[in-house]
Amino acid sequence: MDISSRLEVWQQLAENCGLITVQQGLQQVWTLxxxxxxxxxxxxxxxxxxxxxxxxxxxxxxxxxxxxELQMLWVLLFSALCYFxxxxxxxxxxxxxxxxxxxxxxxxxxxxHLIDMVTWHxxxxxxxxxxxxxxxxxxxxxxxAVAGLPSPAEFLGYVxxxxxxxxxxxISFSSYKNAIEGRELSWMWLWSSSISxxxxxxxxxxxxxIAPYLFPLFIPIYGNTVTDKWLRAYENxxxxxxxxxxxxxxxxxxxxxxxxGFTEEKEHIRWDLSVVKPLSVEMPRSMVLVVxxxxxxxxxxxxxxxxxxxxxxGTFPAILVTYTASAILHGLxxxxxxxxxxLGFITYVEHVLRKRLASIFSACVLSRxxxxxxxxxxxxxxxxxxxxxxxxxxxxxxxxxxxSMFDPGVDEREVEEGYAAIHTIQRWSDLSWASHWVVxxxxxxxxxxx
Amino acid sequence: MRSLALLLGVKAACILLVSSxxxxxxVNNSGRWWGIVNxxxxxxxxxxxxxxxxxxxxxxALLSRRQRRLIRQNPxxxxxxxxxxxxxxxxxxxxxxxxxxxCPTTHSPAIFGKIVNRGCRETAFVFAITSAGVTHAVARSxxxxxxxxxxCDYRRRGPGGPDxxxxxxxxxxxxxxxxxxxxxxxxxxxxxxxxxxxxxxxEAGRMTVSSEMRQExxxxxxxxSCTVRTCWMRLPSFRTVGDFLKDRFDGxxxxxxxxxxxxxxxxxxxxxHLEPENPAHKPPSxxxxxxxxxxxxxCSYNGKTGTLGTSGxxxxxxxxGLDGCELLCCGRGFKTRTETVTERCHCTFxxxxxxxxxxCTSTRTLHQCL
Numbered sequence: 175m176d177i178s179s180r181l182e183v184w185q186q187l188a189e190n191c192g193l194i195t196v197q198q199g200l201q202q203v204w205t206l207x208x209x210x211x212x213x214x215x216x217x218x219x220x221x222x223x224x225x226x227x228x229x230x231x232x233x234x235x236x237x238x239x240x241x242x243e244l245q246m247l248w249v250l251l252f253s254a255l256c257y258f259x260x261x262x263x264x265x266x267x268x269x270x271x272x273x274x275x276x277x278x279x280x281x282x283x284x285x286x287h288l289i290d291m292v293t294w295h296x297x298x299x300x301x302x303x304x305x306x307x308x309x310x311x312x313x314x315x316x317x318x319a320v321a322g323l324p325s326p327a328e329f330l331g332y333v334x335x336x337x338x339x340x341x342x343x344x345i346s347f348s349s350y351k352n353a354i355e356g357r358e359l360s361w362m363w364l365w366s367s368s369i370s371x372x373x374x375x376x377x378x379x380x381x382x383x384i385a386p387y388l389f390p391l392f393i394p395i396y397g398n399t400v401t402d403k404w405l406r407a408y409e410n411x412x413x414x415x416x417x418x419x420x421x422x423x424x425x426x427x428x429x430x431x432x433x434x435g436f437t438e439e440k441e442h443i444r445w446d447l448s449v450v451k452p453l454s455v456e457m458p459r460s461m462v463l464v465v466x467x468x469x470x471x472x473x474x475x476x477x478x479x480x481x482x483x484x485x486x487x488g489t490f491p492a493i494l495v496t497y498t499a500s501a502i503l504h505g506l507x508x509x510x511x512x513x514x515x516x517l518g519f520i521t522y523v524e525h526v527l528r529k530r531l532a533s534i535f536s537a538c539v540l541s542r543x544x545x546x547x548x549x550x551x552x553x554x555x556x557x558x559x560x561x562x563x564x565x566x567x568x569x570x571x572x573x574x575x576x577x578s579m580f581d582p583g584v585d586e587r588e589v590e591e592g593y594a595a596i597h598t599i600q601r602w603s604d605l606s607w608a609s610h611w612v613v614x615x616x617x618x619x620x621x622x623x624x
Numbered sequence: 625m626r627s628l629a630l631l632l633g634v635k636a637a638c639i640l641l642v643s644s645x646x647x648x649x650x651v652n653n654s655g656r657w658w659g660i661v662n663x664x665x666x667x668x669x670x671x672x673x674x675x676x677x678x679x680x681x682x683x684x685a686l687l688s689r690r691q692r693r694l695i696r697q698n699p700x701x702x703x704x705x706x707x708x709x710x711x712x713x714x715x716x717x718x719x720x721x722x723x724x725x726x727c728p729t730t731h732s733p734a735i736f737g738k739i740v741n742r743g744c745r746e747t748a749f750v751f752a753i754t755s756a757g758v759t760h761a762v763a764r765s766x767x768x769x770x771x772x773x774x775x776c777d778y779r780r781r782g783p784g785g786p787d788x789x790x791x792x793x794x795x796x797x798x799x800x801x802x803x804x805x806x807x808x809x810x811x812x813x814x815x816x817x818x819x820x821x822x823x824x825x826x827e828a829g830r831m832t833v834s835s836e837m838r839q840e841x842x843x844x845x846x847x848x849s850c851t852v853r854t855c856w857m858r859l860p861s862f863r864t865v866g867d868f869l870k871d872r873f874d875g876x877x878x879x880x881x882x883x884x885x886x887x888x889x890x891x892x893x894x895x896x897h898l899e900p901e902n903p904a905h906k907p908p909s910x911x912x913x914x915x916x917x918x919x920x921x922x923c924s925y926n927g928k929t930g931t932l933g934t935s936g937x938x939x940x941x942x943x944x945g946l947d948g949c950e951l952l953c954c955g956r957g958f959k960t961r962t963e964t965v966t967e968r969c970h971c972t973f974x975x976x977x978x979x980x981x982x983x984c985t986s987t988r989t990l991h992q993c994l
Contacts, residue, residue, distance in 0.1 A: 198855070199852075295850045296850050299846030303846065340851060341846060378844070381842065381844075382854060413842075421851075
């Protein structure tokens with residue numbers, strides 16, 4: 175393809191895909207943004223805190239209605255259920271575990287087709303945020319990090335907080351309380367939220383109009399029959415990643431716009447909520463970092479409320495429990511479960527292998543970059559860089575493989591309802607289960623050098 | 625006076641019917657509008673689409689009064705028609721590049737030559753692909769906002785509409801279809817077999833474009849849930865349309881004129897319709913191409929039927945298929961000559977931004993039919 179015809183196709187793409195996508199993206203979120211702004215101004219105006227919580231609940235409910243119409247009742251029902259459970263177990267000290275069990279049952283019931291598939295797939299994201307908030311609150315109550323059971327208005331105001339209810343992210347109860355206080359409006363606040371929203375639109379554009387046509391239209395790499403499969407898989411993976419960055423940056427934008435997500439250093443307020451780090455996913459150091467950069471608040475939640483609680487069982491079981499919890503929260507669909515469990519194995523093997531290699535060579539090849547005071551002898555040597563690069567490419571390979579299944583399905587219903595098990599197996603066997611074999615190989619290698 | 629006019633009209637219609645059934649000689653308006661592709665390229669007619677006077681230019685006499693009215697009513701559409709025709713011709717040539725009939729065109733107003741006055745498979749293809757080309761180009765221009773009387777398909781847009789998830793500014797294929805039907809079909813006259821066949825093939829071309837159009841969607845939400853969807857309608861690439869029609873060309877059905885005496889109950893409502901020549905075959909569907917006479921063999925020049933013959937065509941000496949020298953040259957044999965070609969090669973890209981190339985000379989062997 176020569177330059178002129180390439181330009182022509184780009185132009186066509188811009189006209190036929192780019193404009194429409196941006197237009198629809200804005201069309202679907204502008205009311206949500208407006209609601210966030212209104213909420214922020216209401217919090218700023220002051221008044222009784224109960225009134226503020228009620229405003230938060232109402233705005234949250236209206237934004238849910240905008241996206242899910244009457245199906246938002248499921249989310250409301252779920253929130254009410256959570257509060258009811260917290261109320262019942264007021265005097266116990268295992269509220270966290272108990273609430274988690276109830277939520278697990280609720281999600282299982284929902285998953286067993288009691289709610290129709292399209293609806294379930296649509297509200298899953300919101301449901302997940304509500305579940306995470308309720309569970310974190312329960313554990314905080316157990317640890318007495320939160321003083322007493324919040325009032326219903328406070329609780330609903332927290333779980334239905336307009337800035338996070340549709341697209342996430344998870345925020346802690348204390349950050350919600352901070353947001354309610356209504357810090358002063360500043361240029362930094364407006365600037366940070368606008369930048370996040372701009373980034374989200376860019377990511378949407380990349381996800382729909384650039385990633386699916388990456389090879390050879392944007393990067394002139396032509397595949398043969400073998401590599402072509404992998405190039406297509408990479409396109410699908412990148413498209414899926416960018417869709418996640420779109421949601422991540424959008425959620426950053428909405429929650430900052432609504433007044434949550436800042437850190438306070440003495441008198442200085444920094445609006446620095448960060449949900450995704452695209453660069454550490456697209457150019458990863460390790461799969462462990464990919465998993466944490468994928469959705470930072472969520473991985474923080476998993477670490478604080480699941481991993482640390484499960485550490486009593488030992489490291490590997492704790493990792494498995496964490497990924498299982500994540501899979502359940504994501505809605506127990508086969509394909510997400512398969513991806514998350516594979517991720518669990520991949521990150522575990524990567525972690526132990528790199529740890530072993532680091533101690534054998536005394537080099538900075540751990541999953542996470544060394545901090546300045548580490549005891550490794552080799553920090554920046556040529557072969558250290560090469561070894562880290564090898565692991566980076568391995569991570570990209572795993573990501574391509576895992577992301578290959580999120581292709582725009584041939585059948586439109588499939589995308590709406592979530593993919594079927596057969597779809598996952600089909601995609602992965604097309605790539606001859608390469609990633610799983612590689613993980614197995616790495617594990618054998620690790621056992622040999624142990 | 626009025627009855628006289630009516631009588632004359634009937635008489636004229638009869639003459640037209642008889643002459644077109646006999647298949648030779650008569651002036652036929654079929655596809656006369658195709659000539660505008662040459663008009664358009666030879667003059668600056670299209671440079672100013674806003675100027676209504678231009679469409680009254682006498683060089684557009686190839687169009688019927690109705691077609692000219694349509695162009696006047698839809699400023700900017702002439703561009704789209706000419707572009708669609710151009711694409712259709714290019715696609716026709718590409719699809720038939722290896723066959724004895726390779727979709728030859730001339731620079732005269734009768735652009736496809738005499739083949740359009742016949743009723744063979746090739747005729748069917750020409751009608752279908754040109755009609756598809758116009759539909760495609762008009763639909764695309766619509767969505768680009770190049771035609772004033774149509775814009776994006778707002779019916780399919782936004783939440784609250786009849787079908788909310790069909791968002792965005794989709795290629796307006798409905799406008800393309802209706803326009804193409806009005807414009808293209810109006811050049812057909814009569815009530816005979818040829819008329820029905822041509823209309824059927826025109827419709828098949830349009831149907832192909834709209835049936836191949838698909839909606840593309842993407843879900844966005846926390847970890848792949850479907851909170852937000854972005855969708856857009858996408859016209860097929862014209863190559864897809866061409867491939868599809870070529871398939872239909874290979875499986876075209878031969879039809880006959882079914883008169884009123886047909887005893888099929890389903891057809892009583894419409895006395896004029898096409899039936900497969902072989903009663904055992906299924907009636908052609910709306911997307912099938914139909915023809916009513918056998919194709920000539922296209923081997924040698926024939927001024928009467930308007931076939932050019934294959935002598936001088938380049939053939940592939942190693943292929944046993946239709947593009948092979950044996951079949952393409954109709955057994956007349958071929959001559960071989962070598963040619964030296966100079967091509968730009970080993971191009972390198974310099975930052976930023978120019979490309980420098982070397983000239984490479986190579987020899988190529990060409991086989992040409994005698």
